[in-house]
Amino acid sequence: MSSLVSLLDRAAGGGRLTFDEGVRLYNDADIHDLGAAAHARRMQLYPTNVVTYVIDTTINYTNVCNVHCTFCAFFRPENHKEGYTMSHDTVLERVKYAADQGATQIMIQGGVNPELGIDWFETLFDRVRREYPDVDIHSLSVSEIVGLAHVEQIGIHDVLSRLKAAGMKSLPGAGAEILVERVRKRISARKVKPHEWLDVMRVAQTLGMPTTATMMFGSIETAEERIEHMHVLRELQDETGGFTAFIPWYYVPFKTPLRGREATGLEYLRVLAVSRLYLDNFPHLQASWLTPGLKMGQMALFYGCDDMGGTIIEERVVHDAGSTNEATRRDLESLIVKAGFTPVIRDTYWNTRNDIALATAV
Numbered sequence: 001m002s003s004l005v006s007l008l009d010r011a012a013g014g015g016r017l018t019f020d021e022g023v024r025l026y027n028d029a030d031i032h033d034l035g036a037a038a039h040a041r042r043m044q045l046y047p048t049n050v051v052t053y054v055i056d057t058t059i060n061y062t063n064v065c066n067v068h069c070t071f072c073a074f075f076r077p078e079n080h081k082e083g084y085t086m087s088h089d090t091v092l093e094r095v096k097y098a099a100d101q102g103a104t105q106i107m108i109q110g111g112v113n114p115e116l117g118i119d120w121f122e123t124l125f126d127r128v129r130r131e132y133p134d135v136d137i138h139s140l141s142v143s144e145i146v147g148l149a150h151v152e153q154i155g156i157h158d159v160l161s162r163l164k165a166a167g168m169k170s171l172p173g174a175g176a177e178i179l180v181e182r183v184r185k186r187i188s189a190r191k192v193k194p195h196e197w198l199d200v201m202r203v204a205q206t207l208g209m210p211t212t213a214t215m216m217f218g219s220i221e222t223a224e225e226r227i228e229h230m231h232v233l234r235e236l237q238d239e240t241g242g243f244t245a246f247i248p249w250y251y252v253p254f255k256t257p258l259r260g261r262e263a264t265g266l267e268y269l270r271v272l273a274v275s276r277l278y279l280d281n282f283p284h285l286q287a288s289w290l291t292p293g294l295k296m297g298q299m300a301l302f303y304g305c306d307d308m309g310g311t312i313i314e315e316r317v318v319h320d321a322g323s324t325n326e327a328t329r330r331d332l333e334s335l336i337v338k339a340g341f342t343p344v345i346r347d348t349y350w351n352t353r354n355d356i357a358l359a360t361a362v
């Protein structure tokens with residue numbers, strides 16, 4: 001059996017880890033050694049001190065949802081008096097608010113609301129595209145795509161093709177949680193199965209839509225199941241090359257039906273570092289500061305991350321679960337600079353946006 005040192009050396013050089021080796025590193029490697037290897041791999045991929053971020057917003061257009069995940073404090077079932085669905089005009093107002101602050105990306109995401117047909121989204125996206133042509137529609141989630149296929153009684157390919165034609169350029173990796181059936185049965189039993197999540201991503205990627213992949217960890221999964229999640233993503237990436245980034249974030253338990261505990265900072269850093277090493281074919285690793293907070297987001301830059309994610313001007317799903325973290329552009333840039341890196345603004349496709357001025361003098 002290889003020593004931990006030789007495993008870390010191989011992974012830091014971009015060598016592929018087996019599933020068992022990934023589990024072993026996750027369970028047994030020293031956190032500092034893991035961080036050093038992940039950072040070395042990040043510097044090998046991007047031998048520069050640039051750390052990117054995107055100016056974006058999340059508009060949670062409806063909280064009505066028929067999926068009822070136990071880790072979610074945001075949704076309301078159909079006909080609940082606290083259920084809401086924004087009008088198109090309200091969504092457009094929020095897009096304007098973000099665009100006025102320089103946003104290049106909007107994530108329009110919400111519950112799986114069976115009252116909304118695909119024409120509701122086509123009309124909305126077409127308006128956004130025409131009124132804000134400089135803003136990329138990086139929106140919805142696999143759950144919402146599958147929900148639309150059910151409502152319309154059409155296939156996933158047709159749903160995504162129509163949304164793409166209406167202006168949706170890319171599909172975020174939301175709704176993955178942990179792509180292991182045992183876990184999903186406990187935390188999101190009515191959600192798509194792991195292979196269905198991967199199938200939707202495959203179709204989007206085949207249609208030329210860039211996608212990201214997320215992992216919500218810290219609910220009930222084991223270390224092995226975290227690596228299994230990374231493993232199925234790595235397999236699909238080998239096949240399609242369609243993922244731009246991996247975004248692991250941890251579950252916020254405080255106001256959810258599932259409850260449980262919050263992951264620790266060290267657990268967050270361990271997941272990041274192992275992700276960077278295991279997902280040898282993923283271009284980018286994002287620091288998801290929204291749940292662990294800005295200071296942990298800064299630490300993430302030394303555990304394999306090359307990107308600080310987005311400003312997320314508005315967001316309700318994670319905040320309803322009990323997160324209080326928020327950041328301005330100035331905050332994100334300051335964190336990056338104080339960690340010794342140079343902030344650079346990017347768009348959804350990782351094109352640098354030198355036409356947009358930084359918020360702080362660097």
Ligand code: SF4
Nearest residue numbers: 065067068069072111
């Ligand atoms: S996580 Fe998404 S799909 Fe699950 S209940 Fe909440 S809004 Fe619905």
